[in-house]
Amino acid sequence: xxxxxAAFPSKKLQDLANSYRKRYDPHYELITPHMTLKDAFEAxxxxxxxxxxxxxxxxxxxxxxxxxxxxxxSFSPLTNTLYFKVEPTPEILALHDDLHKDSFGTxxxxxxxxxxxxxxxxxxxxxxxxxGQLKMVGVDHEEMIDRIHLxxxxxxxxxxxxxxxxxxxxxx
Amino acid sequence: xxxxxAAFPSKKLQDLANSYRKRYDPHYELITPHMTLKDAFEAxxxxxxxxxxxxxxxxxxxxxxxxxxxxxxSFSPLTNTLYFKVEPTPEILALHDDLHKDSFGTxxxxxxxxxxxxxxxxxxxxxxxxxGQLKMVGVDHEEMIDRIHLxxxxxxxxxxxxxxxxxxxxxx
Numbered sequence: 001x002x003x004x005x006a007a008f009p010s011k012k013l014q015d016l017a018n019s020y021r022k023r024y025d026p027h028y029e030l031i032t033p034h035m036t037l038k039d040a041f042e043a044x045x046x047x048x049x050x051x052x053x054x055x056x057x058x059x060x061x062x063x064x065x066x067x068x069x070x071x072x073x074s075f076s077p078l079t080n081t082l083y084f085k086v087e088p089t090p091e092i093l094a095l096h097d098d099l100h101k102d103s104f105g106t107x108x109x110x111x112x113x114x115x116x117x118x119x120x121x122x123x124x125x126x127x128x129x130x131x132g133q134l135k136m137v138g139v140d141h142e143e144m145i146d147r148i149h150l151x152x153x154x155x156x157x158x159x160x161x162x163x164x165x166x167x168x169x170x171x172x
Numbered sequence: 173x174x175x176x177x178a179a180f181p182s183k184k185l186q187d188l189a190n191s192y193r194k195r196y197d198p199h200y201e202l203i204t205p206h207m208t209l210k211d212a213f214e215a216x217x218x219x220x221x222x223x224x225x226x227x228x229x230x231x232x233x234x235x236x237x238x239x240x241x242x243x244x245x246s247f248s249p250l251t252n253t254l255y256f257k258v259e260p261t262p263e264i265l266a267l268h269d270d271l272h273k274d275s276f277g278t279x280x281x282x283x284x285x286x287x288x289x290x291x292x293x294x295x296x297x298x299x300x301x302x303x304g305q306l307k308m309v310g311v312d313h314e315e316m317i318d319r320i321h322l323x324x325x326x327x328x329x330x331x332x333x334x335x336x337x338x339x340x341x342x343x344x
Contacts, residue, residue: 008333011324011326011332015327015328018326018327018328028201029330032330032331149333154183154187156194160204162336163319163336164333164335
């Protein structure tokens with residue numbers, strides 16, 4: 001089964017992201033707007049118990065963090081994906097690092113760019129058109145994230161929350 | 173903001189429910205398959221902290237429960253909704269009762285029928301056609317549910333998990 005770790009921003013920021021995703025993101029119906037902290041990885045029922053315990057430990061170690069969406073960016077030319085760029089603070093990067101320690105067995109494929117996807121899988125011309133528009137509108141939203149979620153994927157591609165972990169900073 | 177409480181069944185049962193929902197449930201993209209334990213209710217940011225604490229207490233009081241989906245039923249003539257009927261065990265009814273105590277301020281509108289919706293908002297003729305088919309296929313699936321989720325609704329109608337509560341039975 002495929003699992004992943006993500007943070008959901010506030011309703012306000014999710015509603016804003018969805019106003020774009022509804023039109024420009026074919027994954028719109030598979031999951032609500034989120035910041036991925038650990039990409040989809042395979043685990044079976046036995047492993048997930050351990051992984052879940054490990055994430056619980058990590059969540060206890062980290063305090064709630066500030067999430068500042070600063071502008072609309074693109075992953076082009078890698079992919080025609082638009083996103084709210086989230087300021088890569090030391091706190092977010094440290095949390096991401098801990099979620100990719102050796103014990104998890106999965107190293108990130110790319111340098112981590114914290115973001116909330118708002119459009120993807122567009123043609124080149126649509127991408128350039130929409131990017132031009134949204135770059136001008138921009139985004140500037142700051143909030144605190146005090147919890148992360150472990151999710152699993154159903155056969156149709158949609159994601160269900162398996163567990164929620166509070167970031168307490170109370171120690172390991 | 174609108175909140176609700178639900179339990180998500182295992183991937184296996186969710187996949188089965190989605191194989192029907194994909195075709196027959198216009199709410200398919202708003203939430204993954206679930207058993208509602210508390211219908212949508214209004215609460216603001218201050219109230220939700222208290223409500224969340226109250227649900228945490230209730231979850232501590234209740235043990236993981238057996239969820240047995242026994243057959244395909246319909247809410248017709250009330251609404252043209254088809255669902256996996258879940259055996260209304262004392263454990264499930266007690267949990268539902270606790271989630272509707274006076275302190276929550278919301279009394280259930282109908283007698284509680286534990287279920288997982290698989291089709292809704294069909295025309296009379298479609299309902300009678302599909303019900304005939306699915307009744308014959310039926311369902312017989314039993315599993316343990318060891319957690320419940322508090323969710324909130326976005327402007328587009330989709331639901332995001334706010335928190336997850338383990339049913340521990342460890343006491344109040």
